[in-house]
Amino acid sequence: MVNIGTRISELKLRNPTILASGILGETSGSMKRVASCGAGAIVTKSIGMKPREGYPNPTAVEIECGILNSMGLPNPGIEEFKKEIDEIDEIDIPVIGSIFGKDEKEFAFLAKKMEEYGLDAIELNLSCPHARGYGLEIGSSPDIVREVVREVKKKVSIPVFPKLSANAGDIVDIGKAAEEGGADGVVAINSLRAMKIDIHLKKPILYNRVGGYSGKGIKPVAVRCVYELSRELDIPVIGVGGVETWEDAVEYILAGACAVQIGAAVYYRGLSVFAEICEGMKRWMEENGFESIEDFRGVALK
Ligand code: DHB
Numbered sequence: 001m002v003n004i005g006t007r008i009s010e011l012k013l014r015n016p017t018i019l020a021s022g023i024l025g026e027t028s029g030s031m032k033r034v035a036s037c038g039a040g041a042i043v044t045k046s047i048g049m050k051p052r053e054g055y056p057n058p059t060a061v062e063i064e065c066g067i068l069n070s071m072g073l074p075n076p077g078i079e080e081f082k083k084e085i086d087e088i089d090e091i092d093i094p095v096i097g098s099i100f101g102k103d104e105k106e107f108a109f110l111a112k113k114m115e116e117y118g119l120d121a122i123e124l125n126l127s128c129p130h131a132r133g134y135g136l137e138i139g140s141s142p143d144i145v146r147e148v149v150r151e152v153k154k155k156v157s158i159p160v161f162p163k164l165s166a167n168a169g170d171i172v173d174i175g176k177a178a179e180e181g182g183a184d185g186v187v188a189i190n191s192l193r194a195m196k197i198d199i200h201l202k203k204p205i206l207y208n209r210v211g212g213y214s215g216k217g218i219k220p221v222a223v224r225c226v227y228e229l230s231r232e233l234d235i236p237v238i239g240v241g242g243v244e245t246w247e248d249a250v251e252y253i254l255a256g257a258c259a260v261q262i263g264a265a266v267y268y269r270g271l272s273v274f275a276e277i278c279e280g281m282k283r284w285m286e287e288n289g290f291e292s293i294e295d296f297r298g299v300a301l302k
Contacts, residue, residue, distance in 0.1 A: 230256020
């Protein structure tokens with residue numbers, strides 16, 4: 001019998017498929033549905049200090065090999081978000097609270113609130129590809145990332161996972177800074193800065209012009225980042241970007257990931273994607289004589 005349970009620091013997951021932030025992670029109802037469909041864990045939508053409406057439409061468009069979106073970090077704010085978390089009691093898988101802020105003080109405050117609400121871990125959205133003041137200004141500076149992680153770790157005892165960007169600089173430098181700050185693991189990668197122009201209107205399609213590209217098209221970039229981070233860091237790496245099939249998930253784990261997040265594929269394949277990936281992975285493990293995720297994690301690094 002193969003066992004596809006996995007560990008990320010002290011978080012124990014029944015399987016390595018995690019719902020990525022920004023997809024169905026805003027209401028208690030949708031989170032319950034995802035849990036009942038077989039996901040190993042859930043990341044909430046990114047939550048900030050105050051309610052934000054986000055940008056006017058168009059905020060998302062399907063493009064070649066993925067989705068381009070620029071929502072503008074819409075969210076109910078940390079106080080209002082408590083109402084949703086109060087209603088997820090019966091969810092029996094870890095729920096990871098995603099937060100964004102403008103500096104280490106905001107991140108630390110939000111993380112503490114998420115811990116008080118009873119969430120199991122924190123994901124730091126340090127790398128939104130386009131929101132001014134909340135994104136790459138933070139996530140592309142090793143010094144700022146180290147400081148944000150350090151301040152958050154001072155405030156909470158649940159695991160903290162910064163989500164890194166491949167948009168600027170060397171992701172390994174950022175990953176090392178996160179590790180020095182005390183991160184319990186890193187998530188790689190956030191969506192890539194991108195643009196789509198409507199040739200008939202002769203202007204960018206998105207209201208915000210620039211957005212984040214996610215889905216199949218970014219998978220090779222993300223797998224390379226996971227590979228390099230796994231080689232250089234001692235903390236767990238969670239892979240995200242274009243995971244749609246069990247083959248994609250196996251590829252990430254061979255590159256060193258201990259789990260994968262699934263986002264765009266929930267749109268393409270529906271909520272059955274979690275169970276389908278787990279089934280395929282189990283079959284492949286049996287055929288290859290692997291009894292656990294650890295048996296083949298990082299084999300491609302050797
Ligand atoms: C948004 C935030 C992100 O972190 C991302 O990768 C894409 C979009 C947003 O809210 O606009």
